[in-house]
Amino acid sequence: xxxxxxxxxxxxAFLGYDGMTYSGYADISQVPADVDRYIWFYQVPVNPDxxxxxxxxxxxRDQLEIVLGQADNTKPFxxxxxxxxxxxxxxxxxxxxxxxxxxxxxxxxxxxxSMPQVKWVDFSEFTSAYNAETLVNWKYYLMxxxxxxxxxxxxxxxxxxxxxxxxxxxxxxxxxxxxxNTLWGGILGEDxxxxxxxxxxxxxxxxxxxxxxxxxxxxNGVILALCSKNNESDVDEVWQHNPNMVLKREHFGALRINxxxxxxxxxxxxxxxxxxxxxxxxxxxxxxxxxxIKQMLPEVEVPDFPSKPYELMPFFKGLxxxxxxxxxxxxxxKAKTEQYQANAKRRAEQSRFADLESYLYSLDMxxxxxxxxxxNMARIAxxxxxxxxxxxxxxxYSESELRQFIDQGWxxxxxxxxxxxxxxxxxxxxxxxxxxDITLNIDSLLLSCRIxxxxxxxxxxxxxxxxxxxxxxxxLTADYLPTAKNGQTADFYDRIGMTSDxxxxxxxxxxxxxxxxxxxxxxxxxxxVL
Amino acid sequence: MxxxxxxxxxxxxxxxxxNVSADISQKNCExxxxxxxxxxxxxxxxxxxxxxxxxxxxxxxxxSRVIAMLQSKL
Numbered sequence: 001x002x003x004x005x006x007x008x009x010x011x012x013a014f015l016g017y018d019g020m021t022y023s024g025y026a027d028i029s030q031v032p033a034d035v036d037r038y039i040w041f042y043q044v045p046v047n048p049d050x051x052x053x054x055x056x057x058x059x060x061r062d063q064l065e066i067v068l069g070q071a072d073n074t075k076p077f078x079x080x081x082x083x084x085x086x087x088x089x090x091x092x093x094x095x096x097x098x099x100x101x102x103x104x105x106x107x108x109x110x111x112x113x114s115m116p117q118v119k120w121v122d123f124s125e126f127t128s129a130y131n132a133e134t135l136v137n138w139k140y141y142l143m144x145x146x147x148x149x150x151x152x153x154x155x156x157x158x159x160x161x162x163x164x165x166x167x168x169x170x171x172x173x174x175x176x177x178x179x180x181n182t183l184w185g186g187i188l189g190e191d192x193x194x195x196x197x198x199x200x201x202x203x204x205x206x207x208x209x210x211x212x213x214x215x216x217x218x219x220n221g222v223i224l225a226l227c228s229k230n231n232e233s234d235v236d237e238v239w240q241h242n243p244n245m246v247l248k249r250e251h252f253g254a255l256r257i258n259x260x261x262x263x264x265x266x267x268x269x270x271x272x273x274x275x276x277x278x279x280x281x282x283x284x285x286x287x288x289x290x291x292x293i294k295q296m297l298p299e300v301e302v303p304d305f306p307s308k309p310y311e312l313m314p315f316f317k318g319l320x321x322x323x324x325x326x327x328x329x330x331x332x333x334k335a336k337t338e339q340y341q342a343n344a345k346r347r348a349e350q351s352r353f354a355d356l357e358s359y360l361y362s363l364d365m366x367x368x369x370x371x372x373x374x375x376n377m378a379r380i381a382x383x384x385x386x387x388x389x390x391x392x393x394x395x396x397y398s399e400s401e402l403r404q405f406i407d408q409g410w411x412x413x414x415x416x417x418x419x420x421x422x423x424x425x426x427x428x429x430x431x432x433x434x435x436x437d438i439t440l441n442i443d444s445l446l447l448s449c450r451i452x453x454x455x456x457x458x459x460x461x462x463x464x465x466x467x468x469x470x471x472x473x474x475x476l477t478a479d480y481l482p483t484a485k486n487g488q489t490a491d492f493y494d495r496i497g498m499t500s501d502x503x504x505x506x507x508x509x510x511x512x513x514x515x516x517x518x519x520x521x522x523x524x525x526x527x528x529v530l
Numbered sequence: 531m532x533x534x535x536x537x538x539x540x541x542x543x544x545x546x547x548x549n550v551s552a553d554i555s556q557k558n559c560e561x562x563x564x565x566x567x568x569x570x571x572x573x574x575x576x577x578x579x580x581x582x583x584x585x586x587x588x589x590x591x592x593x594s595r596v597i598a599m600l601q602s603k604l
Binding site: 018142 | 546564565568569572575576584587
């Protein structure tokens with residue numbers, strides 16, 4: 001990956017040399033197009049004349065505007081916020097520099113709302129961990145034009161790596177929590193519903209704050225689950241009678257409250273929620289339980305748990321930064337816990353119907369097949385990054401790569417699914433590359449595991465292929481590339497009638513098919529093509 | 531680990547090169563540019579818990595001068 005960095009100080013020691021090209025100091029005359037991404041990393045310069053300095057900072061907005069106008073808008077553009085590393089105020093009420101900095105930061109953070117390629121990085125998140133003396137090293141500044149202390153370069157690189165992971169959406173999906181001495185203080189079986197520490201004064205206060213924080217995490221698309229050795233009826237009593245229990249039953253996507261070993265419970269939770277163990281984080285105060293999970297299920301992340309209740313908030317912050325934060329949350333993410341619950345309800349309904357067909361009819365499924373556009377591109381990219389199980393080729397793409405495909409004439413569709421239990425949002429995508437006038441290759445096909453088991457994949461693909469036939473395509477090619485997780489899709493193309501060459505030794509299959517007739521689609525779906 | 535070995539290690543890491551020998555100097559190593567020179571100084575200060583003055587940093591232009599400078603500090 002190649003990166004072009006706009007900068008006004010020497011930041012090479014922090015962002016590194018490999019693959020990086022740096023502008024001249026505050027030099028915007030060159031805006032190359034042949035790079036994979038841009039970074040804007042300016043520092044507040046040193047200038048004792050605060051009025052002049054404020055003006056200089058104001059000019060950065062204009063500079064940035066010009067650069068954004070010239071940069072390739074299909075490439076990510078990462079903007080660092082400004083931080084006053086050396087706050088030199090001759091009078092206490094001189095806020096000119098501070099005002100200019102906040103104006104720049106306000107302006108740039110809002111740019112990210114209107115320009116999808118812009119990602120805003122709050123640099124103060126890094127600097128706030130250090131005091132003023134550590135942040136600035138005057139010796140090195142005067143030798144090399146870098147106010148930020150070069151001794152922080154290793155810390156900076158670790159932090160920056162985390163931010164880059166967030167930008168690439170590499171995050172966990174599910175947080176599995178214990179109850180006793182984890183979500184509340186004390187042991188329910190011994191202390192009773194009113195004896196556990198929750199709400200009120202310390203230490204109960206610490207647990208309710210931690211629960212409030214976890215609730216926000218679930219609103220932002222992280223699935224919470226419970227895994228606790230308790231009697232479920234006792235826990236129900238907490239939910240019914242303890243008003244300080246912030247996290248209610250409905251906030252958890254799935255739960256295992258029993259006396260079974262936790263490794264088995266974790267495996268069952270992963271099946272229940274239809275997500276891999278490597279997407280799960282296990283939080284438990286008991287070191288023996290943590291060790292068990294580490295030994296038995298090495299894919300699961302198992303952070304150490306704080307020994308004091310007052311350490312829960314920094315622990316939460318660490319969890320969030322390490323496993324769960326991303327830069328743009330999509331609407332689908334926010335509704336996720338509700339969707340997982342609706343799934344559980346659907347499963348309960350399923351057992352009432354004699355055959356699958358009549359069950360599917362009863363769901364009133366609505367499928368909207370939508371061509372990729374600015375409104376759904378982020379979601380499609382996110383799905384290519386996160387979908388593992390129903391994913392025929394497991395190719396990971398960024399938003400800008402998808403935009404380039406579209407520019408090259410590729411056909412990309414996604415599907416939004418709802419039924420009488422709720423709206424699952426955009427949960428599937430197909431990416432197709434024209435090979436010649438009549439031949440189309442399915443580069444990627446994926447569906448979120450949340451909607452599997454209802455034949456939606458079948459209806460979606462057949463709808464799109466019928467469309468492609470109308471557009472004049474007569475021949476189709478496709479691949480199945482096996483991974484550790486996508487075994488369930490190994491025969492998908494066979495099922496819809498494609499024929500494969502002999503599978504290669506690693507199980508990969510190449511398919512071809514003539515697009516001649518119209519595919520029949522089960523009429524239990526209401527399908528709209530938008 | 532001897533002082534020399536430790537310094538060679540730091541240089542390998544700072545200059546991001548596989549092979550560094552005792553005859554390395556700013557003249558014969560392209561990666562040892564003025565920017566990485568300061569990174570080297572900063573890394574040496576941390577590794578040996580010393581302070582180097584700007585004038586001293588400017589003098590450390592090859593491996594033997596770096597060693598001599600460190601020996602005078604330790």
